[in-house]
Structures are given as structure tokens and as C-alpha cells.
Amino acid sequence: MDDKNKQYDPEKFKQVHLKGDDSEKLSRPQLSYWKDAWLRLGKNKGAISGLVVLAFIILIAFLGPLLNDYTFDDADYDAAYLPPKVQGMEWLGLDGMQTYEVEGSSEQDAIDRGLEGYEIEEQYIQNTEVVLTPDESENGYYTVAMEVDVYAAKGYDNEHFWFGTDSMGRDLWTRIWKGTQISLYIGFLAAMIDMVIGVLYGGISGYYGGRTDNIMQRIIEVLSGIPNLVVVILMIMLLNPGIIAITIALTITGWIGMARIVRGQVLKLKNQEFILAARSLGSSDKRILMKHLIPNVTSVIIINTMFTIPSAIFFEAFLSFIGLGLQPPYASLGTLIDTAFDDYRVYPYMLLFPAVIISLLMIGFNILADGLRDALDPKMRK
Amino acid sequence: MNKEKILEVKNLKQHFQTGRKSVVKAVDGISFDIYRGETFGLVGESGCGKSTTGRTIIRLYDATSGEVTFNGIDVHGTKSKKDLKKFNRQMQMIFQDPYASLNPRMTVKEIILEGIQIHGLIKSETEKMERVEALLETVGLNKEHATRYPHEFSGGQRQRIGIARALAVDPEFIIADEPISALDVSIQAQVVNLMKELQEEHGLTYLFIAHDLSMVKYISDRIAVMYFGKIVELADSEELYKNPLHPYTNSLLSAIPLPDPDFERTRERTIYDPTQHDTEDAEFREVKPGHWVLCTEEEYKAYQDK
Structure with a gap:
């Protein structure tokens, strides 16, 4: 760069005076803490997409069951195992066609066996295709993929089960969203109870310190020393499986993490000078806890709660999957996956939808919580 | 000078149990008097017990032994809530670290009003706002700052907010615990001069804790040197x-x-x-x-x- 050619043009400059009062002016627009955090969250694309996905799932979980006329517990054995069929979305494969793989000594034999086995008349076969010839297969049989219009075969031409039906002919769309509702309910309830107990316990333990803290921490250590699953299984056996039993089982040790985090934060904060200032002004312990300590740990509490919700949902699904979950006819995402798991090779749609929803929930909550952690941390301020 | 004693410290000891057997004698038997209207400087190196002395006097710590008499009343002997509240109003403290001494979740208005609220000094909202504005003006800040949060201010401005908070309850005696040591040198004089002005206007008595001897000499009438x-x-x-x-x-x-x-x-x-x-x-x-x-x-x- 040739700086010498650049002429200083006094016209372009203006003299700025700092007057007494101006030096104290703050130019930054006035923002409250939460507004500021929201702005920062908005800049995080991942967190926003997580939020959108979550909002969408939660919305459908409540609206979905109202969108068709089926109920979650109406069994109709004739309509069992109907694949997904959506008006206008046949091109996506949601056309009510079911593909069965059948074996036989010849192609025709395989088809005949299939028709007999699944009790279907031949006219409903849409398509057949040899998947394995005897030369390729191990057992020397033909394997034939047989595409059948199951809706027509079972006389449900005018019905549309969007997510298909289960082994008892119940509409999976309704069951899945009802199940999502229950999963979300258990997740939120468990997280809220964890939060209340954890914050109180951790706050008291950290603030009073000394002997109180010592005793309270030993109790936590004993509790966390017992294997979680054992406690949960015992609680569920004691209380009979149900939403409340599962929630209690989840929270009985679930609050420990929150209590420890809050205690650590309170320990860090309680010797800060603003707490000393409040005490020298004559604040009561209650006022210090409520006005000074809790507001300063809110962000940590929110972040931790946001991580607790998906882990509670997941733990409930896990319990259901090992058979300790809700009892029929009620369903959660976990029990739906559990029942679908039995025949997922023939009816993969039964497993697919609840699995996708629980995955989206987990990912959504975790990404959002991650974004919240960045947004609520004032040290991230630029 | 008017020789009325506002504070008497007699053989004050503050020992901290740090282990089963080890004891840290942070303050080990000190005695001094502070007269009304004077500035009493307390200097010494880091860790010699200056801040502990200040905090023990204002009852943030319970003294191991010794006596602190403020306005003729034994500070560590009073137990009744009413006496304590009165004491909390009369004696206030300015803290060392302007970044740690203001609650980051409270607005300047809430911070300044805290003492007024605890003691229920002013009831009506408009009067409270007037009081906050007056205090902000006293310490040289704009009244528009009342709704801002502490992180928006510089160290010197924050320290002045801390002073406004202490002044809000009309104290007679202020313990300034190294109020300038965390500040930029150019701001130090600003804060010290403000404290001097306030002393004249409100007839305050200061216990000024510091390790900067030249600044202590500038502000103090009498100086005590502490060592271990x-x-x-x-x-x-x-x-x-x-x-x-x-x-x-x-x-x-x-x-x-x-x-x-x-x-x-x-x-x-x-x-x-x-x-x-x-x-x-x-x-x-x-x-x-x-x-x-x-x-x-x-x-x-x-x-x-x-």
C-alpha cells in the first residue's frame, strides 16, 4: 500500500469531545439477561433446529390422535398387521402394500404357500419377484417376494391407517402419538421432580456447609452406591407398573446429579463478595438463597434439566423394552418398540416410526440443551 | 478533632481451623480505636489479616475471642434481631473486587435498593426510584443506569455502584476493604476522591484497608500497620x-x-x-x-x- 499518496483531509474528520457526563454513557442497547440469552440461542442453528423438531413432535403428539377416528385401544383382529397407508402419499411407499417373503420348491409353490399361510386370495397379489433361486440359497428353495394389497385382501379398502396397525389391529398412528405423550409426560415429570428435590437438597447442603453438608453428602453417596436398576426394578415391583411407579422409580435416585451440581455452584458462589455484601446488609438466609444464590444457578439448573428430560425418556423406554414398563393397553414409545421388535423383519414399519420419534426426541433435546448451555453462559458474551 | 470513639477493638482474635490440628491465626489479638469522622488506614502485606479484621468487625465472621464495641454496644455480644438490624444499617462495607461484589442477575436498581428493602426503609415505588436516582447521582453515575446489569459497567463504575449500595442505608461507619486495589490506576483517584467527598458530606467514618501505602497516606488520618x-x-x-x-x-x-x-x-x-x-x-x-x-x-x- 502506498500510504504517502493518501492525503489527510480535515473535512472528513470531526473532533469529538468527551464531556463529563458522556464518559459515563453506555452505548450498548439495554437487554435483560433472558432476552440476551434468547438472542444468542437464536444464532445457534443447531439449537433452533432442535427446538423446531421438538416443538413439531410435541405439537403432533397432542394433535395427532385427534386427526383420525381411531382410538389407541380399539382392537380389531381382522385389521391386524395392516401396513401404513396415507392418502396422496402412495409414491412414498405409504400405499398399504405389504411385501411377504415366502419360500417354496418352485416359484408357484412359494406363492401358493404364502397365500395359504397369510390367508390371502390370489387376486390381491400385485407383484412377485424371485429374490433367491435354489442355486443361491442355502436350503435349496426358491425365495419369492410377494407384494400384496393387504387392505383390499382384508376388506379395508376405504380405511387409511397412516402408520399401519399392530398385531391386534389397533391404529399405530394414534398409539404412537399417545405413547409419545406418555413418554414426554414421564420425561418432564421426572425432570421436574429431580429439579425440585435436587435444587433444594444441593442448595441447603452447599449453603449451610460443615456438618450438615457432610451428613447430606454421605446420604447421597450411599444412595448412588446402590445400582440404579436394582432400585428401579424393586420400586416397580412394589408399586405395580404404571406411569406414577415409573416416575417415582426414575426420580428416586435421579435427583442426585442435580443436587451435586447445585451444591458445587452454591459452594462456589456463597463466598463471593456480593453474598457477603448481602449479609452485611442484614439479609436473611432465605433471602440470600432465593434472591442471590438460586438466580445465579438458574442457568445451570435449566441446562441440567434439559439433559435430564431425554435421559428420563430414554430410561423409561429402556425399562419398557426389558418388560418393566407400562402395561397394555397403555403404550409409551418404549413399549411400542418392544412389541414391534418381535416381528420387525416382516413388519418393519411397526418399529420404524416409534424408533424415529424417540431418536428425534433424544437428539432434539440434547442439541437444544447444548445450545442453551452456550446461550446462558454469560462468559460467552462477545 | 472530635475525639469521640465510634469503634473500639480489644484484643480481637480470629483463628480458622484448617485441619484437625492446624489453626491459622489470621488475626491474633489486635486492639485499636477509631474516632468518629476519621479515616483509619490499615495496611500490610497480602495475607496478613487485614480483610479478616474488617470482616470480623462487621460480623461476617464470628470472632474467636476479643471485643468489638461499636457506638458503645458490644457487636459480637448482641443477639437480638432488632439490634443486629440496627447494626447492619450503621456499619457498611465496600468490597475489594468490583466484579464479584455485585450480583450479576440483579439490576443496579435492585442492588442499590437491597438494603432499603431488607430494612423496609422506603415503601412507595416512586420514592424508591427517587432514592436510587439520588444515590446514583451522588456517586457520579447517570440515573439511566438504574435498569442496567452490572456486567455492562467498567470496574470503576461498578465500584461506585457498590459505594451507592453501602450508602443506601445511611451508615455512620464504612469498612472499605481494599476498594481500589482491583481498579485501574487512573480510576483509583476517582474512587478515593469520591470517598473523601462523601465523608465530608455525610460525616462518615472509614476503616480503609489497603496495601498501597501512598494511597493510604493520602486518605487516612491514622494508620495501623499489620504484620502476620x-x-x-x-x-x-x-x-x-x-x-x-x-x-x-x-x-x-x-x-x-x-x-x-x-x-x-x-x-x-x-x-x-x-x-x-x-x-x-x-x-x-x-x-x-x-x-x-x-x-x-x-x-x-x-x-x-x-
């Missing part, structure tokens, strides 16, 4: 600077830098070695009127001859 939990010398600030007796005071004074290259080139630092004299039998003695030194009998005689 004990006061080693106490005198009027002029007297202390002109005629330091205790070797530790000498050492501290020899460390003050001057903006004079010739002086700095020849300056000799005196290093204090506690083993050079007997500290076991030392007692606090008045060598001259108003000039106290921690010394033995022999040293006492030697000092008097000086």
Missing part, C-alpha cells in the same frame, strides 16, 4: 511516614516507588527480617502520644530516644 495477624505500629499518618519506628514499617515505606528516576536509581529496599529482634515478648506500647509500636522493653527505650 498483629498490629506492629499505629500512628498519625504524618508521624508514621516521617518517623517510622518498627522495622517492618521501615521496610514497607522503603518499597514505595516515586516517579523520579534519580531517586529510584539510588533507592535501597530495606528487607524486614522478623528474627532480627525479639517478637515473643513484644507488647503494644505507646512510645509517643498517639504513636504505638509492638516492641520489647529494650526496644521501647531505644525508640523513645529516637
Whole structure:
């Protein structure tokens, strides 16, 4: 760069005076803490997409069951195992066609066996295709993929089960969203109870310190020393499986993490000078806890709660999957996956939808919580 | 000067149990009086117990032993809530770290009003707002700052908010715990001058804790020098600077830098070695009127001859 050619043009400059009062002016627009955090969250694309996905799932979980006329517990054995069929979305494969793989000594034999086995008349076969010839297969049989219009075969031409039906002919769309509702309910309830107990316990333990803290921490250590699953299984056996039993089982040790985090934060904060200032002004312990300590740990509490919700949902699904979950006819995402798991090779749609929803929930909550952690941390301020 | 005692500290001890057997004697038997309207400077190196003294006096810590009498009332003896509240109003504190001493989740208005709210001094909202604005003006801030959060302010501005908070309950006595040591040098004078002005306007008494000797000399009427939990010398600030007796005071004074290259080139630092004299039998003695030194009998005689 040739700086010498650049002429200083006094016209372009203006003299700025700092007057007494101006030096104290703050130019930054006035923002409250939460507004500021929201702005920062908005800049995080991942967190926003997580939020959108979550909002969408939660919305459908409540609206979905109202969108068709089926109920979650109406069994109709004739309509069992109907694949997904959506008006206008046949091109996506949601056309009510079911593909069965059948074996036989010849192609025709395989088809005949299939028709007999699944009790279907031949006219409903849409398509057949040899998947394995005897030369390729191990057992020397033909394997034939047989595409059948199951809706027509079972006389449900005018019905549309969007997510298909289960082994008892119940509409999976309704069951899945009802199940999502229950999963979300258990997740939120468990997280809220964890939060209340954890914050109180951790706050008291950290603030009073000394002997109180010592005793309270030993109790936590004993509790966390017992294997979680054992406690949960015992609680569920004691209380009979149900939403409340599962929630209690989840929270009985679930609050420990929150209590420890809050205690650590309170320990860090309680010797800060603003707490000393409040005490020298004559604040009561209650006022210090409520006005000074809790507001300063809110962000940590929110972040931790946001991580607790998906882990509670997941733990409930896990319990259901090992058979300790809700009892029929009620369903959660976990029990739906559990029942679908039995025949997922023939009816993969039964497993697919609840699995996708629980995955989206987990990912959504975790990404959002991650974004919240960045947004609520004032040290991230630029 | 009006010689009415506002605060009497007698043989104050503050020991912290740090282990089963180890005890840290942060403050180990100190005594001094502070007169109404004066500024009492307390200096010493890091960790010598200056801040602990301040915090024990205002009851943030319970004293191990000793007596603190404020306005004729034993501070550590009072138990009733009413007396405590009254005491909390009369004695206030300004803290060292302006970044840690304001709650980041409260607006400036809430911070300043905290004391007023605790003591229920003002009920109506408009009066509260007026009071906040008046206090902000007193410490040289704009009234528009009331709704802002602490993180938006500079260190000097935050320290002035801290001063406004202390002033809100109309105290008589303010403990300033190294109020300027965390500030930029250009801001230090601003805050100290503000404190001086406030002292004249409100008739305040200060206990000014610091380790910057030149600043302490500027603001204090009398100065006490602390070393390892004990006061080693106490005198009027002029007297202390002109005629330091205790070797530790000498050492501290020899460390003050001057903006004079010739002086700095020849300056000799005196290093204090506690083993050079007997500290076991030392007692606090008045060598001259108003000039106290921690010394033995022999040293006492030697000092008097000086």
C-alpha cells in the first residue's frame, strides 16, 4: 500500500469531545439477561433446529390422535398387521402394500404357500419377484417376494391407517402419538421432580456447609452406591407398573446429579463478595438463597434439566423394552418398540416410526440443551 | 478533632481451623480505636489479616475471642434481631473486587435498593426510584443506569455502584476493604476522591484497608500497620511516614516507588527480617502520644530516644 499518496483531509474528520457526563454513557442497547440469552440461542442453528423438531413432535403428539377416528385401544383382529397407508402419499411407499417373503420348491409353490399361510386370495397379489433361486440359497428353495394389497385382501379398502396397525389391529398412528405423550409426560415429570428435590437438597447442603453438608453428602453417596436398576426394578415391583411407579422409580435416585451440581455452584458462589455484601446488609438466609444464590444457578439448573428430560425418556423406554414398563393397553414409545421388535423383519414399519420419534426426541433435546448451555453462559458474551 | 470513639477493638482474635490440628491465626489479638469522622488506614502485606479484621468487625465472621464495641454496644455480644438490624444499617462495607461484589442477575436498581428493602426503609415505588436516582447521582453515575446489569459497567463504575449500595442505608461507619486495589490506576483517584467527598458530606467514618501505602497516606488520618495477624505500629499518618519506628514499617515505606528516576536509581529496599529482634515478648506500647509500636522493653527505650 502506498500510504504517502493518501492525503489527510480535515473535512472528513470531526473532533469529538468527551464531556463529563458522556464518559459515563453506555452505548450498548439495554437487554435483560433472558432476552440476551434468547438472542444468542437464536444464532445457534443447531439449537433452533432442535427446538423446531421438538416443538413439531410435541405439537403432533397432542394433535395427532385427534386427526383420525381411531382410538389407541380399539382392537380389531381382522385389521391386524395392516401396513401404513396415507392418502396422496402412495409414491412414498405409504400405499398399504405389504411385501411377504415366502419360500417354496418352485416359484408357484412359494406363492401358493404364502397365500395359504397369510390367508390371502390370489387376486390381491400385485407383484412377485424371485429374490433367491435354489442355486443361491442355502436350503435349496426358491425365495419369492410377494407384494400384496393387504387392505383390499382384508376388506379395508376405504380405511387409511397412516402408520399401519399392530398385531391386534389397533391404529399405530394414534398409539404412537399417545405413547409419545406418555413418554414426554414421564420425561418432564421426572425432570421436574429431580429439579425440585435436587435444587433444594444441593442448595441447603452447599449453603449451610460443615456438618450438615457432610451428613447430606454421605446420604447421597450411599444412595448412588446402590445400582440404579436394582432400585428401579424393586420400586416397580412394589408399586405395580404404571406411569406414577415409573416416575417415582426414575426420580428416586435421579435427583442426585442435580443436587451435586447445585451444591458445587452454591459452594462456589456463597463466598463471593456480593453474598457477603448481602449479609452485611442484614439479609436473611432465605433471602440470600432465593434472591442471590438460586438466580445465579438458574442457568445451570435449566441446562441440567434439559439433559435430564431425554435421559428420563430414554430410561423409561429402556425399562419398557426389558418388560418393566407400562402395561397394555397403555403404550409409551418404549413399549411400542418392544412389541414391534418381535416381528420387525416382516413388519418393519411397526418399529420404524416409534424408533424415529424417540431418536428425534433424544437428539432434539440434547442439541437444544447444548445450545442453551452456550446461550446462558454469560462468559460467552462477545 | 472530635475525639469521640465510634469503634473500639480489644484484643480481637480470629483463628480458622484448617485441619484437625492446624489453626491459622489470621488475626491474633489486635486492639485499636477509631474516632468518629476519621479515616483509619490499615495496611500490610497480602495475607496478613487485614480483610479478616474488617470482616470480623462487621460480623461476617464470628470472632474467636476479643471485643468489638461499636457506638458503645458490644457487636459480637448482641443477639437480638432488632439490634443486629440496627447494626447492619450503621456499619457498611465496600468490597475489594468490583466484579464479584455485585450480583450479576440483579439490576443496579435492585442492588442499590437491597438494603432499603431488607430494612423496609422506603415503601412507595416512586420514592424508591427517587432514592436510587439520588444515590446514583451522588456517586457520579447517570440515573439511566438504574435498569442496567452490572456486567455492562467498567470496574470503576461498578465500584461506585457498590459505594451507592453501602450508602443506601445511611451508615455512620464504612469498612472499605481494599476498594481500589482491583481498579485501574487512573480510576483509583476517582474512587478515593469520591470517598473523601462523601465523608465530608455525610460525616462518615472509614476503616480503609489497603496495601498501597501512598494511597493510604493520602486518605487516612491514622494508620495501623499489620504484620502476620498483629498490629506492629499505629500512628498519625504524618508521624508514621516521617518517623517510622518498627522495622517492618521501615521496610514497607522503603518499597514505595516515586516517579523520579534519580531517586529510584539510588533507592535501597530495606528487607524486614522478623528474627532480627525479639517478637515473643513484644507488647503494644505507646512510645509517643498517639504513636504505638509492638516492641520489647529494650526496644521501647531505644525508640523513645529516637
